[in-house]
Structure formats: structure tokens, C-alpha cells
Amino acid sequence: MDNLYDTLKDAMSSVLANVHTVLIAKITAVNEATINAKPVINRVVDNASIELPEFIEIPVINIQGGGSYLAMPLAVGDYCMLLITERCFDRWWNGEDNIEPLEMRMFDYSDAIALVGINNKNGLIAIPTQPTMKGDFKNIGSLTGTSYCDYPLFKTNGESGDTGTFTSQDGKTITVKNGIITNIS
Numbered sequence: 001m002d003n004l005y006d007t008l009k010d011a012m013s014s015v016l017a018n019v020h021t022v023l024i025a026k027i028t029a030v031n032e033a034t035i036n037a038k039p040v041i042n043r044v045v046d047n048a049s050i051e052l053p054e055f056i057e058i059p060v061i062n063i064q065g066g067g068s069y070l071a072m073p074l075a076v077g078d079y080c081m082l083l084i085t086e087r088c089f090d091r092w093w094n095g096e097d098n099i100e101p102l103e104m105r106m107f108d109y110s111d112a113i114a115l116v117g118i119n120n121k122n123g124l125i126a127i128p129t130q131p132t133m134k135g136d137f138k139n140i141g142s143l144t145g146t147s148y149c150d151y152p153l154f155k156t157n158g159e160s161g162d163t164g165t166f167t168s169q170d171g172k173t174i175t176v177k178n179g180i181i182t183n184i185s
Contacts, residue, residue, distance in 0.1 A: 017045060020084040020107045024118065027078045028054055035060055035114055037080055055082060058114045059093065072116065072135075079119055082112040089113075 025037035039052040060080075063070040088101040089111050105111070119125060165175045168184075175183040 017043075018107070020109055022084065023052070023082040023112075025055065025080055025082050025114075027074055027076055027080060027114075027116075029056075030074045030076065031057065033060075034058055035074060035080070035116075037082060037114060039082065040079075052109075055109060055112050058082065058112050060114045060116060074116060078116060079123070080114040080116045081118050082114055084109065085111040085113065087111070 023039045024041055025039045027035050027037050029036035034057045036054055036056045037058055038054045042049045042051050044050070060074070061083075062072075084107050086106060088103040088105050088108065090102040091099050163177050165173055168174055173183075173185050174181055175185075
């Protein structure tokens with residue numbers, strides 16, 4: 001009975017070792033609409049540590065809905081999570097929905113999608129108490145409502161700071177006081 005148990009345990013371990021779900025990786029190239037990334041945690045197979053290869057042309061998840069989206073600039077060295085899809089997504093990637101997979105592979109490294117914005121302890125971003133933006137944002141577009149900005153590169157009247165007015169891309173004047181949008185006209 002022990003031999004059967006050991007055989008089944010070894011078989012299950014072998015199968016599970018090849019079910020890939022999520023990997024942490026570092027971006028190695030930023031392409032026009034995809035990234036390349038290299039996993040930063042090795043696989044261990046038969047007690048041997050194996051460095052994984054670079055994954056290429058990985059689609060990136062952006063926050064979007066309807067006709068709006070938020071796309072961040074990415075840089076080589078940024079971390080990401082590679083989400084490994086359950087089935088081959090080649091047909092979906094080429095614009096086809098509700099159709100059988102092109103290949104019958106499952107949980108394959110070639111079917112990764114990148115979720116960016118993950119950091120280890122060395123690059124942690126504190127969880128704010130209010131929505132916060134930080135960075136050099138260019139195409140603001142039309143804004144509505146009241147927002148909070150923690151934005152050191154925000155410029156009003158040519159000066160860095162978080163109080164003043166600026167003109168949005170659609171020509172509206174936006175007034176900001178202490179990082180809070182107080183008026184849009």
C-alpha cells in the first residue's frame with residue numbers, strides 16, 4: 001500500500017509542478033503594446049534550482065472601462081505579476097471570442113498576461129487614505145468632481161506645488177487648493 005501511495009504522491013507532485021499560475025517577474029523590455037519579462041523566482045525540480053527564461057511579447061493589463069483607460073509608462077526593471085491563463089489565448093489575442101483554443105496546451109508559460117504595479121519591500125508604496133496620483137502625468141483630459149492629488153511634479157502657473165489653476169486638454173480651467181480640485185469651469 002505504501003508503494004501505491006508513494007507512486008500516486010510522486011505523480012501528483014509531477015503534475016502540480018507543471019501547473020503554472022502566477023509568477024513574479026521583472027520587465028526586461030517595453031515594446032509598443034507588450035512587455036518582455038523575466039521571472040525572479042526560480043523553479044525547483046528534483047531539488048535543482050532552475051532559472052526561468054525571459055518571456056516575450058506579454059500583453060499588459062490596464063485599468064479600463066468603456067472608452068476610458070489608465071495606462072502607466074513602464075520601465076525596464078519594474079516588477080510585474082505574470083498571470084498564466086488556463087488555456088491557449090492565441091485566438092482571443094487575435095480578436096476571436098467564443099472559439100476553441102488554437103492549441104490544447106494548459107497553464108503554459110506562453111499564455112501569460114502581465115499585471116504591473118507590484119513591489120517588494122524595497123519599493124513599497126504606502127496605502128493612502130485618499131485616492132493619490134504621483135508622477136509626471138501629461139494628458140489629463142476632462143476631469144469632473146473633487147479629487148485629491150499627492151503630486152510633487154504638479155505645476156500651476158509654471159511653479160511646482162499643489163495650489164493654483166491649470167487648463168485641461170478640453171479647455172476647462174481647473175482650480176486646485178492644497179491638492180484638492182475645488183472648481184472646474
